[in-house]
Amino acid sequence: MVHTNALRLLSVCLTLVPSILAWSTGVQPGQIQNLVTFGDSYTDVVNIADGGYAWPTYAAGYGPFNLYPFAKSGATCSNNLTYRPFPPVFESQIPTYISEINNGSLKLDPNTTIYTLWIGTNDVGANALETGSDPGVTVVDTVECAVNWVSALYAVGARNFLFQNMIPLQNTILYSANSYPNRYWTAERNTTAWNVQMTEVTNAGNAISRLLLRGLAPALPGAHVGLFDSYGLFTDMYNNPANYLNGTAPLNVTGCVHSCVFNLNESTGDPGVCTIANGTDRDSFLWYDELHPSEQSDRIVAREITAAIKRTSDEWTTWFS
Template sequence: MGYFRAIIYALLAISVSTITTNAAGVRPGQIKNLVTFGDSYTDVVNVGDGGVAWPVYAARYAHLDLFPFARSGATCSNNLTFRPFPPVFESQLPDYFSQKQSLRLTPQETIYTLWIGTNDVGANALLTGSDAASIVDVSACMVNWVKVLYESGARNFLFQNMIPLQTVPMYSPNSYPNKFWTDVRNTTEWTVLMTELVLSGNAITRLMLEALAPTLHGAHIGLFDSHALFTDMFNRPSLYLNGTAPLNVTGAVNTCVFELHGTTSDCVLVSGSARDSFLWFDELHPSEQADRIVAREVAASIQGKKNRWTTWLS
């Protein structure tokens, strides 16, 4: 990761808006296999949205074979932001490499996705303090995922950046004690800091990916702007949410208000088609309807269709 740290300070002075690309990305019909890495936003077993995870929908929409390695609770590396869950570098990538030969995936027909960062920048990590890492280190780890897989033979990548986490109930100014955090906190301070961490991390990873892309011969690297997509869903929910209840971007399908420092809670669970009126499933995770939108847009990118949320850097 030293390579990335060396270039980041020189790149930060460059405005992202001045960088353009004419990269075409993957061809229509090229991709047959989808390999996913990340945290609970992507885990297909311990599903964060309370329903079906987006990779299952994306594979269905784009007619792909799915190979899921994302694990709930993960960070990019436990050496940077430790959590007692399987991280990308110390668990998910080794798991993939142990199976790589038996999977027999053709590089040209396979795309690899990574959606990570929510736990890295969150409570019990960068937001509340880490002695081992900064947002630069975490961003470098995320981008290094591309380099490591490329060196193993992978050639097609879709990098999903962090959503506007200050809009999820957990990190909003009006947050409350919940199952993810019951201690005292300054919710306004958390909102401001989370906004800065996400914006900074997304800008750094984009600059690093733009610097890395020309050095990886034959690779196709797409940047999927989850931040912009979720910002649009938050600001214009009627374009995305379609449930039978009033549209809701501040509450959640599964809301649990805990006593401060306590273990008891008051929970409300929305059922049926009304669930699709919510942007969030609980205080931290997108809803299943939001994930259907993610899946739809990711599938379009993988199929080689023009997509307003994806920029191909190579």
């Protein structure tokens, strides 16, 4: 007869197996103390694009984590692919980080530090792939560049990575079928064609990044590589706003907090006719303006990124190593 205590021990061990298996990849609960962020205006904590605080600021508080922000508004992955007059990830943000590591002004323990990247919105958008502004460059090129961010930081000692894929940009006002002339594009265009193309590009790009990250992870000994499904999260927010938005105005996923309608072909120097939601009404909107998530959306991003890092939820995250 098996001893009662042995049965209890076996029961406890079997109960723990799912948790052990769940933590066999990815960072461990309580491991991360430092958050280092790269990307564009969706992540920039200085030139803030949501009218309040950017998601890394909230995540730093939720963690809590020590925040080291390198993301810059307007950025693409590389200006050698899609040129914009803003600090790109490869020609500016990564070199700045490496310089601070080398000169000793930034000292981070690789084991307790995680690196995030949210890039692609400017690479695939207006004045880039969407409008054919960089002939010969494809979404394959821009996504490969983004995934190479992992290898570039791994080479200088980073070991924990969370890659944020592109949101459903076709659901932003700028790229919707019902779009209007706005601060980001005033020239005449076929809004239906833009919407269809953006749907194809975001889905293709995200599928490529998943495959590339899955293939890359085993080649980086000691690294933890995760994919945060921004596309899935924002799709769920779009389809089920009552689960995420909590403002005092009617919930709105097709308009924005700060909307400005221009006359067709009007100079963007004129603000156009603007409508602005104020106070707690702002938290009823998925979008802040025609391109950027609202502050309430960024709170949700911060909450889910924090949950992924602390391993309290992997609902939107896949760990490849």
